[in-house]
Every structure is written in C-alpha cells, then in structure tokens.
Amino acid sequence: MRILVVGAGATGGYFGGRLLQAGQDVTFLVRPKRAAELASTGLVIKSPHGELTLRNPPTVQATGLKQTFDLVLLSCKAFDLEGAITSFAPAVGPRTATLPLLNGMRHLEMLDATFDRERVLGGLCSLAVTLNEKREVVHLAPMQSLRFGERNGGTSERVRVIAEAFAGASCGAQASETIIQDMWEKWVFLATLAGTTCMMRASIGQIVAAPGGHDFILAVLAEVAALASAAGHAPREDFLSSASAMLTAKESPLTASMFRDIEAGARVEADHIIGDLITRAEAAKLPIPKLRTIYTHLKAYENQRE
Secondary structure, eight states: OEEEEEOOSHHHHHHHHHHHHTTOEEEEEOOHHHHHHHHHHOEEEEOTTOOEEESSOOEEOGGGOOSOEEEEEEOOOGGGHHHHHHHHGGGEEEEEEEEEOOSSSHHHHHHHHHHOGGGBOEEEEEEEEEEOTTOOEEEEEEEEEEEEEOTTSSOOHHHHHHHHHHHTSOSOEEEOSOHHHHHHHHHHHHHHHHHHHHHHTSOHHHHHHSTTHHHHHHHHHHHHHHHHHHTTOOOOHHHHHHHHHHHTOTTOOOOOHHHHHHHTTOOOOHIIIIIHHHHHHHHHTOOOHHHHHHHHHHHHHHHHHO
C-alpha cells in the first residue's frame, strides 16, 4: 500500500513516522522549508512510546506530485483544508481512499464535493502532540488513538487493508464500524474542552476550582450533546460518563490544543469546531447560550489577532 501523508507537522509527522518505522511505503507531501528540514535533520519523534529518528524520510512537493496513491492521510488544520486539497488532488485516483483526521464534521462536505463521497473515509485521532523549536515532533502524553472506517457503517476490504498497514505501527490505530458516531462523540468532547478552556483561559482543574466552573463545563457539554442528538448521533452513556469525569476532574492540567494556539497567538479553528455547531443549532432551533458566548469570545480573539 502506497501512503501519502499530507504534511509532516505534529500529527502527520507522528502517524507517518510510526508507519515508516513499521516498514510501510510512506511519502510526506511537504512545503519546501519542511522538505529541507527533514533532509537535514530527519524526522525526529520524542514520545513516551519510544523515541525515533528517521533520516531523510521520503518527501514530495506539490509541484512534483505525479503519481496516485492508495491512501491519503490528511491531518491539516481546517483553515488550511482548501490549500491542502489543491496540493494533494493529483495523488487521488479512482481507487484512492482519503482518510481525514480533522476536527468536527464540516470538512467532509468539502472533501466529498471535490473527490466524491465514496472516496472519503471517516476518521479521527486523539493525540497531544506538537512541534518544538527544533522542529521535532513531541508527544506530550501517553494517549494515542486513531480510528477510521466506512461512513455508512460496517467494514470493507479497503478498511481491512488499511488496518493491516497500521497493525505494526504501534500508534493506537484501529478500524471502527461506527466511525460517524465516534466522530460526533469526539466533537462533543473537543467542543466542550476547547470552548471552556479557551473561554476561561485556564485548565480544566483551574476552571473546576473556580465558583460555578464545574456547572459551566457540564452545561456546555449538555448543549453540544443535545446538538449531536438532534443530528441523530446521541452520545452513548459510557462516553458521556467518561467525558463528564475527565472534564470535571479536580486539579486536572487538561487543556485543548486551541487553548495552546491562543496562548501562542496562532490561528484557531473557531468556525470549524464551534461555529459549525452554531449553524446546526439554528437549523435545529436549539438554544445554546453558552456556545454562542464562547463563539463570540473566539471571534473577538481572531479580530484582535488580525
């Protein structure tokens, strides 16, 4: 299986690196600056699951992309999606499967419109990872998970082949027969985590310790869960129990990557993670006062940054 990983940043670099370590045929689609970095120092991963240095990993730039691949692994930020699609489109042939690991759901519509729905799998990952000042991939916590599957449910031959490719990669990857439900549940958790930690500029533990913080987090969780239910993907009880416990844990240092982006003065996925929920709430006529306040806060940050 020939695999194209779009980008060699934190997420793409981690999963692509683990696939390469397992002997898979992986090529990274990168910009000139990242290509030079990888040629010079290699792809370096620092992780609780083992450190790794891959010297001169295979790369290609958009102008040199001439052949199609069996699998395209896509992990860019939502605001970079349009440009990413343009860069990897020549790699998508009639039998290519695209596996997006973006947050939320809106990216599926753009990918479907470009490549046809049957070529786009469902996917998600849970991974706390970043690039440090040396441009090394740093895995911040032991948690690592990647799930993928057919959006209509069940399994397929191509999903089985992808699962075999990931089998030796030791990165927590597994096929799912309920991937859309899984994606909605991740969205519920992420929107609550990102919304509350960004709004309060604090970790979960710090919010819980503040007056009204515990109830605020649970109220945001309830609003997002209601939207998932209106979309036909009511969160499962075991998920809600686990999510509630994680999101209200005393002294928890947990924050969202969006929170860390704000601290760094970087761009954020306000529209993809929170804004799309606002749009869906209007269509479903659901009251979401806390999500609306969070969205206003994020958009004000974007205006200030600009």
